Amino acid sequence: MLDERLLAAGPRPLAVAFSGGGDSLALLLAAEAWARRHGRELLALTVDHRLQPQSRAWTEACAATAARLGVRFEALAWEGEKPAQGLPAAARAARHRLLAAAARRAGARVILIGHTADDRLEVKAMRQAGSTTPDPRVWSPSPSWPEGRGVFLLRPLIGVRRAAIRRWLSARGEGWIDDPANDDPRFARARARRDLGPDAAPIGAAAPAPLELARHCRAGPSDGLSIARTALRQASLETAHRLVALAAVCAGGGDRTPGRGALDRVLALLRGDADVTATLAGARIEADGREVRFLREAGETARGGLSPVALRADEPAVWDGRFELTATRDGLEARALAGLSRRLPDAQRRALAALPAPARPGLPVVVDASGAVSCPLLADEGGVIVRSLVQDRLLAAAGLVEREPG
Ligand SMILES: Nc1ncnc2c1ncn2[C@@H]1O[C@H](COP(=O)(O)OP(=O)(O)OP(=O)(O)O)[C@@H](O)[C@H]1O
Structure with a gap:
């Protein structure tokens, strides 16, 4: 599985999420x-969730194991307040965020x-009991956005039963950490584990088919995505659902998938004949007879979207989950264009007029300490390099990036 998914050579390290279990x-x-x-470098990453008194000692044990194997090691910690409700999900989100960023x-x-x-069998049992815990897949983009942009998770042991792994380790004389939370019946996961018999049949095919339709989604002239309306009409309902949900999330820049009801309503309109304007997952969806466009809904500012981000020299920063901006100097701030277009230089105002009107307010501008405004998508001046993340995110989420990127 490693041969199949990973580059045989290359300067990038491979990260391993190492809990010590x-x-x-x-x-x-x-x-x-x-x-x-293969001459590839490894990096072992251990997250201390700061939830158990022994966790520091576990992290030290992980560091010692990595040192014994000659593997580079980094300890990460989930600092700060822990929620009273939904602790396993919050810990998972924090863990993925820390791992992806590292x-x-x-x-x-x-x-x-x-x-x-x-794990797949346990998650299946939990999901049947109403849990929303995601089913772990053999290969998937990091669920953390934007920290995990361009980062993929590979689960090479997903087809192997835990007992076989333990036998293999014992035969090698290896010992490991047993987290008592794994046996704590207050957690749904531990109950599912307890109830799982040794003879349960493993679940097949750990990956859904790639969403080929996403290849037909084009990036807009400055932002957003578009697809021929006939392509959405001709696709199966299931495929069209997946595409609209993913395109809306990617164009909206957020990380919440739309609710089933809202998605069903928008999809019914898009597969019909009338022109459409709708909002879904922070995206504005427009359709005429020919094309469906997914843009950022700039009205989302009221709900805390499109918030300003301070830029620091040479440190790529993500603004609104859609653009990565790298400034060559300090003191700049990325903001939404909404309300600032009159302050753009004349040449940029003219260039802006060529872009679709609904896309304009949600575009990024950079404001400097003197209040001067420039849109890095419209001009190279201003000392900021900008890259849209939307299309790459869609392709990864659609399962169309099947190997380690170069
Ligand atoms: N504290 C940690 N530090 C680093 N990696 C971890 C840590 N905890 C879990 N992992 C990684 O996640 C894998 C699954 O761990 P575990 O079964 O404990 O998590 P889980 O609760 O099933 O995860 P999820 O909630 O994502 O399904 C581990 O084998 C390890 O690779």
Whole structure:
């Protein structure tokens, strides 16, 4: 599986999410052997959730294991207040955020994760009982946005039962950490684990088919996505659903998938004949007879979207979940164009007029300390490099990036 998904050579390190438990220890051992064969560097990442008194000692044990294997190691910590409700989901989100940010800092594009066939069976049981815990897939984009942009998760052990992994480790004389939370019946996960028999049949096919229709989505002239309306009408309902949901989330820049009801309503309109203007997941969706366009809904400012972001020299920053901006000097701030277009230089105002009117207010501008406004999409001046993240995000979410990016 590592051969299939990873580049055999290259300067980027491979990250391994290493909790010190048996699954991720087996993963680290296997990855280390593979990386050594291919001359790839590994980076073991351990998250201390600061939820258990022993967690510091666990992190130290992880550091010692990495040192024994000659693997670079970084400890990460989930600091700050912990929620009283929904702790497992909050811990998962924090863990993915920390892992993705650390992987990116190191230049890694893939994080290996130690989920097993047992995890899939447990999640299946939990989902049948109403949980929204995501089903771990063999390969998926990092769920953390924007920290995980361009980062993928690979779960090489997803087809292997936990008992087999433990036997393999014991035969090698390896020991591992057992987190008592795994057996704590207050957590749905622990109950699912307890109820899972050793003979439960593993679940097949860990990956949904890639959403090929997303290849037909074009990036707009400055932002957003568009697709031929006939393509949406001719696709199966399931495919059209997936496409509209993903395109709306990517064009909207957020990380919440739209609710089923709202999605059904918009999709019914899009598959009909009349022109459409609708809002979904922070995106404005417009359709005429020919085309469906997904743009950022600039009216979302009222709900805290499109907030200003301070830029620091040479540190890429993401604004509104859609654009990565890299400034060459300090003291600049990225904001929405809405309300500022009159302050653009004349040449930029003229260039702006060529863009679709509904797209304009949600575009980024950069404001300097003197109050001067410039849109980096319209001019190279202003000392800011800008890159839209929307289309790459869609392709990754659609399952169309199937290997480690170069
Ligand atoms: N504290 C941690 N530090 C680093 N990696 C971790 C940590 N906890 C879990 N992981 C990674 O996630 C994998 C799955 O761990 P575990 O089963 O404990 O999490 P989970 O609760 O099933 O995760 P999820 O909620 O994402 O399904 C581990 O094998 C490891 O690769």
